[in-house]
Amino acid sequence: MNLALRKSDFIQRGRFITFEGGEGSGKTTQSKKLFAKLDEAGIDVMWTREPGGSYGAEEIRSLLVKGESERWAPSTEALLMFAARDDHWRTWIEPALEAGTWVICDRFADSSYAYQGYGKGVSLDLLKALYQNTVGATQPDRTYLFDVPVDVGLARAHMRMSADQAKEDRFEGLGSPFHERVRAGFKSLANAEPARFYMLDATQSIESLEAQVWQDVQCLISAAIAHG
Ligand SMILES: Nc1ncnc2c1ncn2[C@@H]1O[C@H](COP(=O)(O)OP(=O)(O)OP(=O)(O)O)[C@@H](O)[C@H]1O
Numbered sequence: 001m002n003l004a005l006r007k008s009d010f011i012q013r014g015r016f017i018t019f020e021g022g023e024g025s026g027k028t029t030q031s032k033k034l035f036a037k038l039d040e041a042g043i044d045v046m047w048t049r050e051p052g053g054s055y056g057a058e059e060i061r062s063l064l065v066k067g068e069s070e071r072w073a074p075s076t077e078a079l080l081m082f083a084a085r086d087d088h089w090r091t092w093i094e095p096a097l098e099a100g101t102w103v104i105c106d107r108f109a110d111s112s113y114a115y116q117g118y119g120k121g122v123s124l125d126l127l128k129a130l131y132q133n134t135v136g137a138t139q140p141d142r143t144y145l146f147d148v149p150v151d152v153g154l155a156r157a158h159m160r161m162s163a164d165q166a167k168e169d170r171f172e173g174l175g176s177p178f179h180e181r182v183r184a185g186f187k188s189l190a191n192a193e194p195a196r197f198y199m200l201d202a203t204q205s206i207e208s209l210e211a212q213v214w215q216d217v218q219c220l221i222s223a224a225i226a227h228g
């Protein structure tokens with residue numbers, strides 16, 4: 001009998017939930033609300049974000065979200081995104097999931113496909129190869145896609161930005177045609193994987209969206225209990 005068991009052999013893997021969508025669509029608002037609800041329900045849960053999350057990836061984040069919009073070539077930007085994701089995945093997300101922690105991530109790889117792929121023309125095959133190299137075959141258990149008209153999202157993001165003075169506005173400055181391509185790209189991704197994606201009309205109230213996400217997450221919790 002092989003007794004070389006690891007602690008994780010006895011623990012059910014955590015669920016991986018991602019929040020996606022364009023600028024100002026409500027990802028941070030809703031992902032933090034879900035974190036609070038899961039925590040209150042007694043589930044071991046972690047909130048994180050991309051680009052960034054881990055210490056190393058947060059350093060790369062500032063290269064990506066600050067400064068001139070045209071600062072990087074699209075391929076350079078895609079590689080920086082995946083450099084950050086590689087560190088975040090290996091040091092932060094994967095160990096947490098293994099330990100049974102549920103992980104909520106504010107943006108993940110679908111943002112790379114939508115922004116660098118559909119938005120800036122980087123090959124989707126290249127992005128998928130980078131994903132395979134970094135994350136492997138694992139996909140989020142659920143991805144909430146917040147769909148909002150570009151002008152509404154940009155206006156919200158702009159208001160929030162002036163309020164917190166963070167100056168993380170590199171992508172906002174790219175103009176409406178870019179953001180329209182990103183929005184359409186997200187929809188194509190969702191249509192291609194209907195079992196993983198849950199798309200929400202993000203023009204609804206914060207409370208209504210929160211309730212819809214929570215109702216769906218309760219199904220994930222029930223399934224986790226049933227398999228536990
Ligand atoms: N459903 C909503 N209706 C109206 N305003 C909202 C809604 N959701 C979020 N907001 C507001 O819009 C602004 C942007 O929201 P939030 O930061 O959650 O968006 P985001 O998707 O994380 O944006 P970014 O892509 O810039 O990170 C905030 O001021 C937030 O309070």
Ligand SMILES: [Mg+2]
Nearest residue numbers: 027028029106
């Ligand atoms: Mg945000």
